Amino acid sequence: MANHIIIYGHGAGDPGAVGHGLTEASYYRDKLAPFIRKWAGKLKNNTLTVANEAENQFVETQKGKGIYSMRNFASITEMHLDAASGTAKDGHVIIAKGFAPDAADKRIRDVVKKHVGLRPNYPDGFSYRNDLLNLNVAASLGIGYRLVELGFITSAEDTQQITANMDALAKDLVQAITGEVIAGGTTTPETGGNSNNKGEIEMYLIHAIDTGNWYVSNGVQCRWIRSERMLKNYKNEFGKLNLRVDNMYSTELYKEFPKDKIL
Known part of the structure; x- marks a missing residue:
């Protein structure tokens, strides 16, 4: 390292x-x-x-x-x-x-x-x-x-x-x-969806294993999903979005995102 x-x-x-x-x-x-x-x-x-x-x-x-x-x-x-x-x-x-x-x-x-x-x-x-x-x-x-x-x-x-x-x-x-290759697509604030193309945003879901809470993130900030219907939408149950899921503990979430970036 x-x-x-x-x-x-x-x-x-x-x-x-x-x-x-x-x-x-x-x-x-x-x-x-x-x-x-x-x-x-x-x-x-x-x-x-x-x-x-x-x-x-x-x-x-x-x-x-x-x-x-x-x-x-x-x-x-x-x-x-x-x-x-x-x-x-x-x-x-x-x-x-x-x-x-x-x-x-x-x-x-x-x-x-x-x-x-x-x-x-x-x-x-x-x-x-x-x-x-x-x-x-x-x-x-x-x-x-x-x-x-x-x-x-x-x-x-x-x-x-x-x-x-x-x-x-x-x-x-x-x-x-x-010199290290990092997995994951890149994002911009304007559009949605998973992509490595210039100008597009990769939104993804975060599942806090210990609390069961779900968040949607663009990699810079994340928002707590309080609505079950919205969560199902993000998980493609209505055929609109299909975001990847990162599973992590709350301690990891708070380490990755400062408090002012968790909405």
């Missing part, structure tokens, strides 16, 4: 880049983070920890903490968004100059290519640098590290792509970082 950590850039009063109604810090913390937590929670053979979202890890590293406190992780993945004027778009992955991309770097590069596209000036999808604090500290400590620029927040096309299918994006990122 390997333990990995993901960092959301900026934060702690620093919004980072701004564009199209988003800030770099809030995109990751408020929009993508719930989906990252969802898929990280489904890992069986690895773990993916989210660095303290209330902190700016660049500032923490300047204080002698931040990256210095992450020595026990197998890898560090730091997430950012680019900003520029004009028509700049697409993403890339930054690794330390003098190093070759490892298997995880390449998997993450492929996720960027799939969901956003790669910048033409980085034909292999990588930028090699030695002028970034967190990158340099990680390299000095011998920790696998990459900084992901997941497109341009100033590009309407990029921002549409990274907000349209966040569940699939998050699943692909978690799998790429850890």
